[in-house]
Amino acid sequence: MNSPDSVIVIIPTFNERENLALVVTRVRAAVPSAHVLVVDDNSPDGTGELADELAAADERVHVLHRTSKDGLGAAYLAGFSWALARGFGAVVEMDADGSHQPEQLPALLEALGRADLVIGARWIPGGRVENWPRHREALSRGANIYTRLMLGIPLHDATGGYRAFRRETLEKLDLQDVDSRGYCFQVDLALRTLRAGLRVAEVPITFVERMHGSSKMSQGVILESMVKVARWGVRDRLAALRR
Ligand SMILES: Nc1nc2c(ncn2[C@@H]2O[C@H](COP(=O)(O)OP(=O)(O)O[C@H]3O[C@H](CO)[C@@H](O)[C@H](O)[C@@H]3O)[C@@H](O)[C@H]2O)c(=O)[nH]1
Helix, strand or coil: CCCCCCEEEEEEECCCHHHHHHHHHHHHHHCCCCEEEEEECCCCCCHHHHHHHHHHHCCCEEEEECCCCCCHHHHHHHHHHHHHHCCCCEEEECCCCCCECHHHHHHHHHHHHHCCEEEEECCCCCCEEECCCHHHHHHHHHHHHHHHHHHCCCCCCCCCCCEEEEHHHHHHCCHHHCCCCCCHHHHHHHHHHHHCCCCEEEEECEEECCCCCCCCCCHHHHHHHHHHHHHHHHHHHHHHHHC
16 A cells, blocks of 8 residues: 555556657656656557567566557546556646646645645646647637537636646546546546545646657547536536525
C-alpha cells in the first residue's frame, strides 16, 4: 500500500511508441518519487511492449494492458481503479505525446494542496498553446465556451486532460456510473467534481503540439461531447426547476 502523499501519473496510450519513453523519463525526472501507470489498449505499433520494457527497468513504472481500443475515458477508469486499489494519494492524468509538460507537474501538485481537483488550463492568463493548428485551437476554445454556457460552470478548460485528483475526490465521484468514452470524459469528471461540492482549481499550463504520431480526435469523439454536454445541461436545468 502506498502512502497518502504518493503520486501516480496515469498515461493512456494508443500508438504512442515514438513518444512514450521520453514522457516517462521526463515525469520520473520532474517528480522522482512519482509512479507512472501506462494504460495501453493493445496498440498495433508495439507501445505496450515498449511500456513493458520501461517497467522492467524501473520499479516505479507500471503497465495495464487492455485488449482493444475502447476510448480515453474507459482507459482512465481502468487506471483509476488500479491506482485507488494500491493506495495512491494523488492521481494525475497526462497525455503520452508530450503535449503536457511533466516539468509543470510540481505546480499542479502544489495547487492540489488547496483543491480537490486541479486542471492544467490553456485558456486562462499564463496558459498557452504552442504549434497547435488553428483549427484545433478554435475547436478547443469553442468547446470550452459551449461547455461553460451549456453547463453554467466557472471553468475555462473543462476539456483539458492534464489534471490531478486527490484520491478522496475520485472516491466520491460514483465512477461506476461514468459512461463517457471519449474526450467528454474530462468534462464529465470536472462536472461531477463541482456538483459534489468539491473545489476545482485551474492553473496555467503550456500545451505543446505533439512531435510524433497523430491525435485520436475523431468526429465520433466530437459528437459524443456535444450531445452529452447538452444532455447534462438540460438535466441540471430541469433539476434546478424542480427544487
Ligand atoms: N488507452 C487509450 N488511450 C487513448 C485512446 N484514445 C486516446 N488515447 C491516448 O490519450 C492521449 C490523448 O489523446 P490525443 O489523441 O493525443 O489527444 P489530443 O487530440 O492531443 O487531445 C487534446 O484534447 C483532449 C480532449 O480535450 C484532451 O484530453 C487532451 O489533453 C488534449 O488537450 C494520448 O496519450 C493517446 O494515446 C484510447 O482509446 N485508449
